[in-house]
Amino acid sequence: AIQLTQSPSSLSASVGDRVTITCRASQGISSALAWYQQKPGMAPKRLIYDASSLESGVPSSLSGSGFGTDFTLTISSLQPEDFATYYCQQYYNFPLTFGGGTKVDIK
Amino acid sequence: QVQLVESGGDVVQPGRSLRLSCAASGFTFSSYGMHWVRQAPGKGLEWVAAISYDGTNKWYIDSVKGRFTISRDNSRSTLYLQMNSLRPEDTALYYCAKRADIAHQTLDYWGQGTLLTVSS
Numbered sequence: 001a002i003q004l005t006q007s008p009s010s011l012s013a014s015v016g017d018r019v020t021i022t023c024r025a026s027q028g029i030s031s032a033l034a035w036y037q038q039k040p041g042m043a044p045k046r047l048i049y050d051a052s053s054l055e056s057g058v059p060s061s062l063s064g065s066g067f068g069t070d071f072t073l074t075i076s077s078l079q080p081e082d083f084a085t086y087y088c089q090q091y092y093n094f095p096l097t098f099g100g101g102t103k104v105d106i107k
Numbered sequence: 108q109v110q111l112v113e114s115g116g117d118v119v120q121p122g123r124s125l126r127l128s129c130a131a132s133g134f135t136f137s138s139y140g141m142h143w144v145r146q147a148p149g150k151g152l153e154w155v156a157a158i159s160y161d162g163t164n165k166w167y168i169d170s171v172k173g174r175f176t177i178s179r180d181n182s183r184s185t186l187y188l189q190m191n192s193l194r195p196e197d198t199a200l201y202y203c204a205k206r207a208d209i210a211h212q213t214l215d216y217w218g219q220g221t222l223l224t225v226s227s
Contacts, residue, residue: 001169034213036152043202043217044152050211087152091212094166096142096154 002026002090006099012107017078021102023071023088032092035064035073038101039084047086048073078104109133109216111203116221123193127221129186129203134216136184137161140206142214143177143188145199155201156188157212170196193225 003026013019023033031051036044046055048064051071061076075082083106088099115127129141143155156177157166165177176189186203200222204214 032212034211036214038152043219044214045217046207046213046215049207049213055215089152089154089213094157095168096157096212098152098154101151 001095002029002092002097004088004090004097004099006088006102008102009100010103010105012105013078014107015078015080019075019078019104021073021086023073023099025069025090028068029090029092031067032090033066033071034089034091036087036089037084038087044087109205111205111216111218113201113203113218113221116201116223118224118226119193120227121194121225124189124191125193125223127188127190127201127223129218131184131186131205134205137181141179141186142204142206144202144204144214146202147199158186195225197223198225199223
């Protein structure tokens with residue numbers, strides 16, 4: 001199974017900060033990577049697919065990049081609603097796998 | 108609007124069986140693959156199983172192969188997960204989720220989950 005390693009596992013940031021989360025795959029997955037946001041007590045929400053395509057309705061302050069094994073999720077200016085846990089997911093092959101998550105909380 | 112409503116979660120003893128259900132509405136259920144994803148308390152997401160739109164293809168994570176069976180009833184717009192030989196490590200919130208489209212095995216809609224606790 002393809003392993004996804006996210007870093008950092010948690011970070012503290014302030015409103016307005018630029019935040020970058022990385023996701024590294026154990027083998028090349030082309031651009032078959034999605035990012036999800038999960039808030040406490042809620043189901044995950046898809047943010048990005050195909051490594052860089054923004055889900056409809058997701059603010060443009062979020063962006064994704066990468067190809068092959070290294071991917072990033074960037075929030076250009078952190079807003080209060082962005083404090084959450086973020087997961088990457090590969091869909092290059094089965095079994096689908098998720099990264100371990102990155103919790104973004106308020107500094 | 109798309110709705111996915113899971114049910115069937117319970118507290119069960121190790122070794123027992125349970126079936127989860129997911130009632131879908133707001134989209135053409137028979138046109139989309141469906142997934143089960145679980146989340147142990149305080150932990151991350153773990154994909155469990157998937158089924159193709161017509162039920163002919165199924166995929167599982169290794170840890171549930173031979174114990175869990177995913178199925179669907181397109182006439183009832185319902186997804187199922189039959190879980191046998193349950194273990195304490197199966198304890199989790201189980202989400203059903205809809206495949207986004209034919210090109211992407213990503214999950215664009217999720218239910219709110221149903222909680223399974225396996226404990227003696």
